[in-house]
Amino acid sequence: RRKTLERELEWVRMAPKARQAKGKARLSSYDRLLNQDQKEREEKLEIFIPNGPRLGNKVIEATRTFNDLNSLHHMASRGIVDRDRRDENEVAYLRSKNVMVPNVAEIENILMLEEVIRTVASRYGKDENKVFEKVSRAVIAQFDSELKQQALMHTRHRVKRVMECRIDGRFASIGMLEKHMVGLVHEINPRGLYETFCRQFRRYVETGDYSGVLMVYNQKSMIPGSNVASLCGLQSKEDYIRAIISILREDGKDAARIRQAVVHCFGLDEPANSQPSAPSKNKKKNQNHSKQ
Numbered sequence: 001r002r003k004t005l006e007r008e009l010e011w012v013r014m015a016p017k018a019r020q021a022k023g024k025a026r027l028s029s030y031d032r033l034l035n036q037d038q039k040e041r042e043e044k045l046e047i048f049i050p051n052g053p054r055l056g057n058k059v060i061e062a063t064r065t066f067n068d069l070n071s072l073h074h075m076a077s078r079g080i081v082d083r084d085r086r087d088e089n090e091v092a093y094l095r096s097k098n099v100m101v102p103n104v105a106e107i108e109n110i111l112m113l114e115e116v117i118r119t120v121a122s123r124y125g126k127d128e129n130k131v132f133e134k135v136s137r138a139v140i141a142q143f144d145s146e147l148k149q150q151a152l153m154h155t156r157h158r159v160k161r162v163m164e165c166r167i168d169g170r171f172a173s174i175g176m177l178e179k180h181m182v183g184l185v186h187e188i189n190p191r192g193l194y195e196t197f198c199r200q201f202r203r204y205v206e207t208g209d210y211s212g213v214l215m216v217y218n219q220k221s222m223i224p225g226s227n228v229a230s231l232c233g234l235q236s237k238e239d240y241i242r243a244i245i246s247i248l249r250e251d252g253k254d255a256a257r258i259r260q261a262v263v264h265c266f267g268l269d270e271p272a273n274s275q276p277s278a279p280s281k282n283k284k285k286n287q288n289h290s291k292q
Contacts, residue, residue: 082107084218085157095267102265104214111244112139112222114210115261117232119254120243124233131231136210138226143213144205150217151197155190162188 079099083091083106091101104110114132121131143150166184171177204212223229229240247254263269 080107083215085154085216087158090161091267100266100268103211103267104265105216105218106220106222108220109214109217109222110262110265111241112214112226112228113261113265116244116258117228119247119257120234120240121232123243123247123254126231126233131228134231135226135228136208139217139222140205140208140210140213142219142222142225143201143217146217146219147201147205148198151194151201153218154197154216155194158193159188159190 077098081094081099081101083101083104085105086094086101094101102110104113110116112135114136117132117135118128121128163184166181167177171180201216203209204216219225223237223240229235229237232240232243234240234243244258248258249255260269
């Protein structure tokens with residue numbers, strides 16, 4: 001078709017006298033070929049949208065600040081952030097500030113919740129128990145292969161949080177700051193934290209705790225890595241996502257099943273408790289907070 005288009009284009013560019021008879025018919029044929037070629041190009045066209053910058057802290061600050069200015073307005077602001085490597089105290093504090101935090105490390109992996117997988121599998125005529133069992137094994141095996149690296153990232157986050165709290169103060173001299181930070185490495189005990197995370201993550205693997213793995217596993221490529229789309233009878237990751245959206249649009253029993261799973265994932269079905277305080281700045285305050 002490309003050579004034909006080039007030949008016809010050369011003919012179109014010729015002077016009218018040089019054209020053969022039946023010029024109108026040939027021009028119409030050229031227009032049809034050109035339009036068909038353009039249509040095929042458009043069908044194959046893909047738009048690549050790169051991942052944007054991480055905005056977690058900006059979302060938290062913007063949501064908290066807007067809600068704290070409620071004397072100036074009557075609107076409510078809510079934000080959504082990844083759970084990442086936050087502990088239970090951090091999550092509870094953020095939720096109390098209208099920042100929604102899911103019980104999965106990456107927001108994308110809401111699509112990998114057990115009830116979501118089971119619903120899609122059932123919708124496409126697959127045995128939901130068998131499908132989920134295979135997906136669960138694949139995800140846990142992938143997590144197991146990265147266990148030490150994941151534990152290290154969690155340790156780094158915890159150390160960073162403690163360090164921020166310890167140096168967030170006023171000091172009259174550099175000597176006081178140095179004194180304040182003496183023995184900090186031993187107090188934080190990074191290796192002890194790392195070993196604790198390794199034991200916790202190893203327990204998730206050994207007991208097959210799928211929800212526990214989702215909560216701590218920072219992995220955005222879980223859908224293709226688990227082969228969930230194929231196991232549900234679908235061709236690709238995109239088909240799997242479209243299937244979930246289609247189910248939700250129908251607003252039937254399957255949609256209710258998925259919505260309930262998402263609501264539970266964000267802790268929105270839990271009874272309202274007293275608002276937790278901001279993350280503490282010393283060990284004593286942490287102990288008092290946990291007792292509350």
